Amino acid sequence: MYARDSIELLQKLGIQFKKHEEEGIDSRLFAELLTASGIVYMEDVTWLSFHA
Secondary structure, three states, X not given: OOOHHHHHHHHXXXXXXXXXXXXXXXXXXXXXXXXXXXXXXXXXXXXXXXXX
16 A cells, blocks of 8 residues: 555655665565664654655
């Protein structure tokens, strides 16, 4: 599920979704590594996301 206008905006800003799909890190592995690093438990970390 995604918003087409958001995808178009990100593409206009230079995000290459196909390249990320082919060369990027698996989202499950990223989540595992991020959690294992402990950063998700740090109170002084501020999270910023796009349409999350």
